[in-house]
Amino acid sequence: MKCKNCVTDLTSKYCPNCGRPNELKRIDGHYIIHEIEHVLHFERGILYTIRELITNPGQNVKNYLTENRTRIVKPIIFIIVTSLIYSLCSHFFHFQDGYLNYLDTVKSTTNEIFKWTQGHLGYSNIMMGVFIALWTKLFFTKHKYNIFEILILLCFVMGIGMLIYSVFGIIKGITHLDLKLFGEIVGLIYTTWAVGQFYDKRKVSSYVKAFFAYIFGLLTFALAVVIVGTLTDLIIKH
Secondary structure (H helix, E strand, O other): OEOOOOOOEOOOOEOOOOOOEOOOOOOOHHHHHHHHHHHHOOOOOHHHHHHHHHHOHHHHHHHHHHOOOOOOOOHHHHHHHHHHHHHHHHHHHOOOHHHHHHHHHOOOHHHHHHHHHHHOHHHHHHHHHHHHHHHHHHHOOOOOOOHHHHHHHHHHHHHHHHHHHHHHHHHHHHHOOOOHHHHHHHHHHHHHHHHHHHHHOOOHHHHHHHHHHHHHHHHHHHHHHHHHHHHHHHHHHO
């Protein structure tokens, strides 16, 4: 028999070339439960990743980039999962309603784009990450990391940011205390600390650069949305 993945001759239950099993397990209830446990497992799962990114984000992301990419969850999966958690929390605890209601009152392409970003945070966070990554690369130009490696860093960092906003949103939904601004401040502090620690945790300048790279990235993204939305409206009108 030959491997169905790489067409290598099989001599055992697993392919000697790619490691794929000869026969895949049938998908049933046990399989689904196992997959969920694998994602949530505290060793190399989402919970383990969260713990590692909270306690020592800089070193753990460096390890992911240069040494071991199996210890923590893949960055794209992480940012999408954490953004989904934020969206679910926002839906059930209604801590984004005021902003979305304001967008509904003003009809424009710009507002429609902003509404889309709120409804698709996994994708929009990646797009915002591109702008933040460009500013980060500019501020830390002497370091060896390329734009794609910086994006990996930001996927992890912004994912934790989504969880921080979710926690404060849940508290607001339960207690009715408006902690949104406080949550945003905590999220900004974490992002500044995590990115600064990644580059050089011993220098204050690293944290200053990280702060402005994040702020300028968000502002540039918002400006790009406004420009695209305004140009689209002008084209439609003419």
